[in-house]
Amino acid sequence: MRDLRGSEILSLSGGQAGDVAQQVDQAREQLRRVNETMTALAEIEVVGSDETGMITATVSGVGKLRSVYVSPHAVRELDNVMLGEAACQAIHAARAAAGEHLARSLSDATGEEMTDLSTAEFPEDPMAGVRELLQG
Amino acid sequence: MITDPTELARQFDEMFSRLPAFLEQVETTVAGWMGQEFTGTADEERIIATVDAMGSLAYIEVSSLSVRRLDNLSLGDAIVAAVHAAEATAEQAKAQMLGSLSFGGGNLGEFLADGGRRMDDWTR
Numbered sequence: 085m086r087d088l089r090g091s092e093i094l095s096l097s098g099g100q101a102g103d104v105a106q107q108v109d110q111a112r113e114q115l116r117r118v119n120e121t122m123t124a125l126a127e128i129e130v131v132g133s134d135e136t137g138m139i140t141a142t143v144s145g146v147g148k149l150r151s152v153y154v155s156p157h158a159v160r161e162l163d164n165v166m167l168g169e170a171a172c173q174a175i176h177a178a179r180a181a182a183g184e185h186l187a188r189s190l191s192d193a194t195g196e197e198m199t200d201l202s203t204a205e206f207p208e209d210p211m212a213g214v215r216e217l218l219q220g
Numbered sequence: 221m222i223t224d225p226t227e228l229a230r231q232f233d234e235m236f237s238r239l240p241a242f243l244e245q246v247e248t249t250v251a252g253w254m255g256q257e258f259t260g261t262a263d264e265e266r267i268i269a270t271v272d273a274m275g276s277l278a279y280i281e282v283s284s285l286s287v288r289r290l291d292n293l294s295l296g297d298a299i300v301a302a303v304h305a306a307e308a309t310a311e312q313a314k315a316q317m318l319g320s321l322s323f324g325g326g327n328l329g330e331f332l333a334d335g336g337r338r339m340d341d342w343t344r
Contacts, residue, residue, distance in 0.1 A: 149307075
């Protein structure tokens with residue numbers, strides 16, 4: 085079965101569902117813009133470095149790791165443990181920057197303030213609300 | 221497709237009566253899965269990346285042998301390969317976990333994948 089468009093809901097309901105039809109069309113348009121933004125973000129590159137600046141990570145605008153550049157200086161200066169930590173730090177920095185960029189781009193696309201997911205905190209018990217609802 | 225409203229109502233009632241048990245199953249399964257870590261390796265297991273259940277990078281271990289035998293560019297590539305491998309393992313585990321949660325004749329993994337496809341179609 086094909087999904088109805090907002091204008092079709094309006095005509096089927098004999099003009100009674102004007103608000104719903106408009107909201108459906110708005111939601112569809114907003115989601116289309118979000119999809120477009122996400123597709124465009126997947127193509128861009130965002131970089132981040134460790135605190136020494138000797139290791140640089142590049143991720144896509146949606147946080148997918150593309151490359152890690154380890155400078156010759158890092159190989160000489162850092163031991164293996166520090167190198168692993170620095171690489172991790174660079175990847176985190178790149179992803180945090182991508183998260184900020186993503187939040188800004190989605191805000192621009194939807195006209196609404198977005199939470200920066202890189203700093204968002206998850207609730208300790210996400211199911212609590214559902215349990216309360218079921219228990220009345 | 222069911223067209224009889226009574227039969228439809230009966231099926232809805234049956235489905236909703238199973239909801240609390242399903243949510244309990246979701247809670248237990250997700251809690252168990254959330255505590256897990258997944259690893260990926262490169263350079264013959266001398267570089268190990270570890271991610272949490274959500275796929276977030278936790279840490280990277282680089283052996284001293286890798287630092288000695290790889291040049292700086294190969295070292296960077298090997299780190300990327302290890303991270304990608306760990307993320308792929310976490311993604312696979314997530315798909316398995318969601319696939320194990322069934323409700324109303326389908327499973328959550330299929331439902332979410334189908335939802336994503338429908339959303340794409342709807343906004344096209």
